[in-house]
Amino acid sequence: MENSWATFGRDLHLDLTGPGGVRAALLRALRDAVRSGRLSTGTRLPSSRSLAADLGIARNTVADSYAELVAEGWLSARQGSGTRVAERAPARDATGPARRTPGPARPDDRPRFDLTPGRPDVSSFPRTAWLAAARRALTAAPSEAFGYGLPAGRPELRAVLADYLARARGVRADPDRIVVCAGFMQGLGLLSRALGAAGSGGAGRLAVESYGLSFHRDVITRAGLGTVPLTVDDHGARTEELPALDAARDIRAALLTPAHQFPTGVPLHPDRRAAAVNWARSTGGYILEDDYDGEFRYDRQPVGALQGLDPDHVVYLGTASKSLAPALRLAWMVLPDRLVDPVLALKRTGEWQSGSLEQLTLAEFLASGAYDRHLRGMRLRYRRRRDQLVQALADRAPHVHVSGIAAGLHAVLDLPPGTERSIVQAARWQGLALEGLSTFRAPAAPGPPRDGLVVAYGTPPDHAFAGGLEALVSALPPDPGRGAATGARA
Amino acid sequence: MENSWATFGRDLHLDLTGPGGVRAALLRALRDAVRSGRLSTGTRLPSSRSLAADLGIARNTVADSYAELVAEGWLSARQGSGTRVAERAPARDATGPARRTPGPARPDDRPRFDLTPGRPDVSSFPRTAWLAAARRALTAAPSEAFGYGLPAGRPELRAVLADYLARARGVRADPDRIVVCAGFMQGLGLLSRALGAAGSGGAGRLAVESYGLSFHRDVITRAGLGTVPLTVDDHGARTEELPALDAARDIRAALLTPAHQFPTGVPLHPDRRAAAVNWARSTGGYILEDDYDGEFRYDRQPVGALQGLDPDHVVYLGTASKSLAPALRLAWMVLPDRLVDPVLALKRTGEWQSGSLEQLTLAEFLASGAYDRHLRGMRLRYRRRRDQLVQALADRAPHVHVSGIAAGLHAVLDLPPGTERSIVQAARWQGLALEGLSTFRAPAAPGPPRDGLVVAYGTPPDHAFAGGLEALVSALPPDPGRGAATGARA
Numbered sequence: 001m002e003n004s005w006a007t008f009g010r011d012l013h014l015d016l017t018g019p020g021g022v023r024a025a026l027l028r029a030l031r032d033a034v035r036s037g038r039l040s041t042g043t044r045l046p047s048s049r050s051l052a053a054d055l056g057i058a059r060n061t062v063a064d065s066y067a068e069l070v071a072e073g074w075l076s077a078r079q080g081s082g083t084r085v086a087e088r089a090p091a092r093d094a095t096g097p098a099r100r101t102p103g104p105a106r107p108d109d110r111p112r113f114d115l116t117p118g119r120p121d122v123s124s125f126p127r128t129a130w131l132a133a134a135r136r137a138l139t140a141a142p143s144e145a146f147g148y149g150l151p152a153g154r155p156e157l158r159a160v161l162a163d164y165l166a167r168a169r170g171v172r173a174d175p176d177r178i179v180v181c182a183g184f185m186q187g188l189g190l191l192s193r194a195l196g197a198a199g200s201g202g203a204g205r206l207a208v209e210s211y212g213l214s215f216h217r218d219v220i221t222r223a224g225l226g227t228v229p230l231t232v233d234d235h236g237a238r239t240e241e242l243p244a245l246d247a248a249r250d251i252r253a254a255l256l257t258p259a260h261q262f263p264t265g266v267p268l269h270p271d272r273r274a275a276a277v278n279w280a281r282s283t284g285g286y287i288l289e290d291d292y293d294g295e296f297r298y299d300r301q302p303v304g305a306l307q308g309l310d311p312d313h314v315v316y317l318g319t320a321s322k323s324l325a326p327a328l329r330l331a332w333m334v335l336p337d338r339l340v341d342p343v344l345a346l347k348r349t350g351e352w353q354s355g356s357l358e359q360l361t362l363a364e365f366l367a368s369g370a371y372d373r374h375l376r377g378m379r380l381r382y383r384r385r386r387d388q389l390v391q392a393l394a395d396r397a398p399h400v401h402v403s404g405i406a407a408g409l410h411a412v413l414d415l416p417p418g419t420e421r422s423i424v425q426a427a428r429w430q431g432l433a434l435e436g437l438s439t440f441r442a443p444a445a446p447g448p449p450r451d452g453l454v455v456a457y458g459t460p461p462d463h464a465f466a467g468g469l470e471a472l473v474s475a476l477p478p479d480p481g482r483g484a485a486t487g488a489r490a
Numbered sequence: 491m492e493n494s495w496a497t498f499g500r501d502l503h504l505d506l507t508g509p510g511g512v513r514a515a516l517l518r519a520l521r522d523a524v525r526s527g528r529l530s531t532g533t534r535l536p537s538s539r540s541l542a543a544d545l546g547i548a549r550n551t552v553a554d555s556y557a558e559l560v561a562e563g564w565l566s567a568r569q570g571s572g573t574r575v576a577e578r579a580p581a582r583d584a585t586g587p588a589r590r591t592p593g594p595a596r597p598d599d600r601p602r603f604d605l606t607p608g609r610p611d612v613s614s615f616p617r618t619a620w621l622a623a624a625r626r627a628l629t630a631a632p633s634e635a636f637g638y639g640l641p642a643g644r645p646e647l648r649a650v651l652a653d654y655l656a657r658a659r660g661v662r663a664d665p666d667r668i669v670v671c672a673g674f675m676q677g678l679g680l681l682s683r684a685l686g687a688a689g690s691g692g693a694g695r696l697a698v699e700s701y702g703l704s705f706h707r708d709v710i711t712r713a714g715l716g717t718v719p720l721t722v723d724d725h726g727a728r729t730e731e732l733p734a735l736d737a738a739r740d741i742r743a744a745l746l747t748p749a750h751q752f753p754t755g756v757p758l759h760p761d762r763r764a765a766a767v768n769w770a771r772s773t774g775g776y777i778l779e780d781d782y783d784g785e786f787r788y789d790r791q792p793v794g795a796l797q798g799l800d801p802d803h804v805v806y807l808g809t810a811s812k813s814l815a816p817a818l819r820l821a822w823m824v825l826p827d828r829l830v831d832p833v834l835a836l837k838r839t840g841e842w843q844s845g846s847l848e849q850l851t852l853a854e855f856l857a858s859g860a861y862d863r864h865l866r867g868m869r870l871r872y873r874r875r876r877d878q879l880v881q882a883l884a885d886r887a888p889h890v891h892v893s894g895i896a897a898g899l900h901a902v903l904d905l906p907p908g909t910e911r912s913i914v915q916a917a918r919w920q921g922l923a924l925e926g927l928s929t930f931r932a933p934a935a936p937g938p939p940r941d942g943l944v945v946a947y948g949t950p951p952d953h954a955f956a957g958g959l960e961a962l963v964s965a966l967p968p969d970p971g972r973g974a975a976t977g978a979r980a
Contacts, residue, residue, distance in 0.1 A: 015660070038656035038657050118638075122633050123633040123636075125633075125636040134621060134624055138617050138620070139617065143612050143615075143951060144612065146613075146615040146816070147612045147816050148608075167523075170528070182841070182844075182845075185842065186840075189840065222839060304505060325636035326638045326639075327635060327638070327845065327847055328847065329845040329846075349708065350679065352673065352675065354672075355672075355844070355845050355848050357817055357848065358845050461633060
């Protein structure tokens with residue numbers, strides 16, 4: 001009879017060695033298994049016949065041992081439900097300090113509304129379409145796909161990505177210059193190490209935007225490179241300053257967010273796109289183009305990837321974390337030819353490869369058009385939220401300037417100087433999680449800090465968006481001129 | 491009408507800026523897209539109406555542009571199949587050197603039979619059961635599962651692993667001391683760095699078995715630690731030598747394969763298990779237990795994990811690479827409490843987390859009993875192959891001593907001294923890929939080298955096993971005494 005305990009003796013380690021006969025050993029082994037928690041309360045034991053067969057001992061020995069353990073209170077036997085580990089078996093051994101609870105913080109620690117940036121509305125993950133793609137991909141996959149794969153990633157995914165990136169983002173991509181990685185951070189780490197190793201004398205520096213993510217700067221620093229902030233203004237990063245910065249310090253590359261500066265939300269001005277590429281071209285440096293949300297643009301003319309201007313000097317970095325879900329841990333780099341081998345050499349000795357089945361599933365998801373369909377749906381949804389945000393501000397806080405709304409999953413609301421910290425804090429007290437611009441300011445950034453809120457309208461699930469918007473509007477500072485205006489009108 | 495080109499203007503980057511009117515810009519943009527390969531041969535273009543709507547231009551402008559490009563040979567229009575990129579469109583721009591073909595080597599470069607170790611029979615991956623588990627897991631998953639996860643891994647998987655490892659391998663596991671990682675190598679890298687950082691003065695060393703995998707030793711070396719070989723004999727690694735080695739050099743930990751030494755195949759003798767744990771306990775060192783194939787044992791009494799003897803001094807490392815497939819990139823460590831925070835701190839700044847959806851799928855696969863069922867089936871299959879190997883040797887090469895057959899996916903065939911290299915080479919010439927023991931010998935290993943073949947009977951798909959076995963038997967050296975014996979009998 002096939003049942004899940006047929007090979008109990010093999011699946012549960014029972015050590016029948018030691019002093020005494022087989023019966024004593026079996027009793028000891030079963031007691032140990034219960035005491036240590038290896039057999040947990042309520043677990044059903046195999047029939048005495050099948051355990052006896054598995055262990056190669058007499059059935060009566062097992063039956064007698066069961067009976068004795070029932071008598072001792074370790075096991076319980078009930079008609080029709082077999083022999084199980086008793087409810088009140090002696091307490092499990094302590095094997096360390098008190099358990100830490102894994103998983104997210106307790107619900108009451110979490111904010112009611114979350115408008116912090118960094119992830120899309122994960123409640124909209126296309127579970128059904130993804131599973132359908134997984135089914136098609138795994139059914140069609142050759143056997144070798146289940147073995148070890150290439151550090152560059154599955155050829156199927158790289159081929160489909162090359163087509164998709166060319167079509168959707170204007171990237172000039174060859175599958176051989178694509179490296180799939182487990183998230184943007186892994187890609188940036190590999191690139192930083194490759195660029196650090198490439199230079200002669202000293203580890204060199206990377207220019208970063210004066211507003212950006214601190215953990216991106218940390219990845220660069222851990223790779224042994226310094227960071228130099230590049231001022232961000234209303235036209236994006238001042239890339240025209242790269243030559244002067246480079247003359248003073250050894251700049252290997254500049255990490256930019258050209259399509260939608262993170263966090264200020266502005267696109268990089270065409271002149272500055274040209275300046276960035278010109279600097280890289282004339283010095284042999286690189287632009288690292290972080291295209292984290294390039295797929296989400298709400299105006300008619302999308303901004304194509306900078307990489308299209310010069311694939312030999314721009315590294316394109318894209319990710320499924322914003323377009324699908326961070327949980328997938330899938331991102332991709334399109335590398336200049338010179339960087340392919342150094343990056344793969346580093347990847348081979350460390351991260352090696354991402355899971356092949358997820359890669360094959362994403363390839364199928366892209367090839368079948370499901371990715372385009374999902375993006376279209378999400379674009380409509382995020383645009384509607386963006387419009388609701390803009391409308392709510394126009395109605396209830398017209399004095400607050402909003403920017404960065406042409407694209408992406410977040411916008412920036414300017415605040416009066418010196419007020420950001422107290423507004424973020426007050427919002428948190430009221431259950432609304434927000435980030436201020438100061439969170440993203442590079443330590444040595446030039447110029448005065450800018451006060452503002454980074455409002456990630458893409459983050460909450462649909463049902464929580466209206467509430468989050470209401471909480472946001474309530475948290476904003478009052479119009480300084482409003483009392484007078486109201487008075488004048490009255 | 492919903493079709494995959496409805497938002498062509500958005501999904502295909504068309505830049506309509508530049509000199510001339512809209513029509514000239516559209517012509518230029520479409521030509522560029524075809525020339526660069528962003529629109530590939532045969533791709534169907536959207537209807538003129540929908541592209542016009544997407545770009546916000548007149549329909550006639552699009553229709554005229556299409557007609558002109560058809561006339562120029564860029565596009566082709568056929569009744570009922572719409573407008574497509576023409577078969578003989580002008581050649582795609584070269585964007586780099588000649589393409590390297592991604593993917594495995596050409597079939598004719600590959601051996602006909604592969605008996606090299608390192609992976610299971612991947613043709614037996616349980617695709618249907620895995621997909622069913624994925625469906626259940628993704629359907630039931632909370633939304634937060636699609637966001638960023640914990641560096642330790644999904645709580646669902648750690649909880650199920652703790653139960654499974656206790657039950658099947660005698661591991662004393664608490665979910666809070668489990669860290670899920672993307673393969674054994676990642677785990678070993680994290681541990682090596684944590685152990686290197688923990689010591690005072692100098693980076694210290696790790697004892698490794700004198701026969702083992704070179705890329706494991708490399709991971710340790712790259713973390714800044716030295717390696718010291720520990721002689722492997724018929725009873726496994728000589729762990730009783732650890733105290734003397736440690737006195738001479740600063741040994742932080744010993745990396746062992748207690749259940750089934752890789753590659754020699756012997757289990758670690760009980761006295762040596764005790765010696766290993768005693769050394770770790772008395773010095774504050776650690777045993778790193780690589781339980782790569784612990785689930786595959788063919789004798790009645792499985793060898794439980796060493797970790798059960800002392801969870802505070804033994805790190806247990808398990809993996810899905812041999813039990814399911816390397817492609818999953820899922821492995822797990824059960825850590826002593828002291829190592830949990832240092833390892834997670836390192837993981838947080840680097841690899842962060844493995845894909846959550848694969849983790850949830852594995853959790854469901856384990857919890858549903860599918861993992862046990864798969865292992866039972868594979869155990870039977872591998873045992874049958876093992877028996878066939880032993881039988882074939884008994885029949886056809888009784889002079890060849892085989893060992894390491896009680897467990898795992900490979901066995902070792904002893905060879906006359908000095909013959910290994912030529913036998914491996916000759917087998918390769920005949921299309922049979924094999925590894926010799928010398929491949930796995932640590933550089934500074936003491937004692938004379940041992941000549942032998944590591945025969946991975948677990949590697950080939952079922953249909954290729956008999957052929958591989960035949961090729962193996964043919965490749966073995968003849969019995970030196972056989973001529974005489976045959977003569978005597980005749």
